[in-house]
Amino acid sequence: MNPLVTIVIPVYKVEKFIVRCLQSVVNQLYKDIECILVNDVTPDASMEIAEEFISKNPDFDFKIINQPFNQGLSMARNAGMDLAKGKYIYFLDSDDEITDYAIQNLVKLAEETGAEMVLGQSLCINEEEGWTRNYFPIESEKDVLQGSKEIVWNFVKGKYPVMACDKLVRMDFLMENKLYFVKDLFSQDVLWSFQSMLKFEKIAFLREDTYLYYFHGASIIHNRGEKHFGNWITIAGYMDEAYKAEKNPYNKKLILENLVDFKASTLEMNWKAQKDEGLWKRSYKAYNQLNGLNLFNYFSSAYSTKIKKQDLFYRLPLFIGYPLFRWRFGK
Secondary structure, three states, X not given: OOOOEEEXXXXXXXXXXXXXXXXXXXXXXXXXXXXXXXXXXOOOOHHHHHHHHHHOOOOOEEEEEEOOOOOOHHHHHHHHHHHOOOOEEEEOOOOOEEOOOHHHHHHHHHHHHOOOEEEEEEEEEEOOOOEEEEEEOOOXXXXXXXXXXXXXXXXXXXXXXXXXOOEEEEHXXXXXXXXXXXXXXXXXXXXXXXXXXXXXXXXXEEEEEEEEEEEOOOOHHHOOOHHXXXXXXXXXXXXXXXXXXXXXXXXXXXXXXXXXXXXXXXXXXXXXXXXXXXXXXXXXXXXXXXXXXXXXXXXXXXXXHXXXXXXXXXXXXXXXXXXXXXXXXXX
């Protein structure tokens, strides 16, 4: 008997895309699927269109959850997790789609390896500009990662994507480790993936295109504002707490490396998105309250020159750090 898979789809302002998404679910070669749509109080016709589609596919196991008020993507996913009955759960955004063999091949790999998570490859598509690219590549040299040490290293080195979608995860693993998405954080895939990574003992990679991620004007990746910068500060705080709590010296070093790189990369994204001096300085000051390299680390070969530079440039007093940043990136 095949294991049941729960696909969770949050729905909010996707009336142009929802049919394409749902059709890709119905088209799955794997049939033991329940699909939970979470209506995050969308103000457009997304749910009416979805309900009409469901009525035309009565043999497929669709369920609908109506949130009491708009709570964002994280809480919509949590609502789906709470209702899920599958052995595995798979998050799908409602403006994207999956290939017809995606769930079948992901389940096959999960069952063969016993991995807590398996993930496939994502194709990024921009229909307006007419291009298709692999923006979120799997770069791990191994197809199966086993043990915390190996998994943490690959995560910190960016060897696999951090987005929550296109990952088939065992529900018992999520529930045992209470790996819910954090309330009130907007698009917090990085944090959820970080927290999950710290618990995994085995993950596996399916090197086949399973997920079609569409770039368009409403995509989250194109719409970064003040709330995102505040979220990044919160996420960095969680990483800092994980660093302080970690007992394993090897993992502790890697978590600190990840934190330093996260602070540097989000400060750069912050400026590129808004070029707002006040917002940038707020993030800089908040990050300076968190852990960074110490003097011993600067003389240690354990940290790369890149990490040392990132830490130094963003640990300077603000009156030096901001002009230096503008000189480096603001020209």
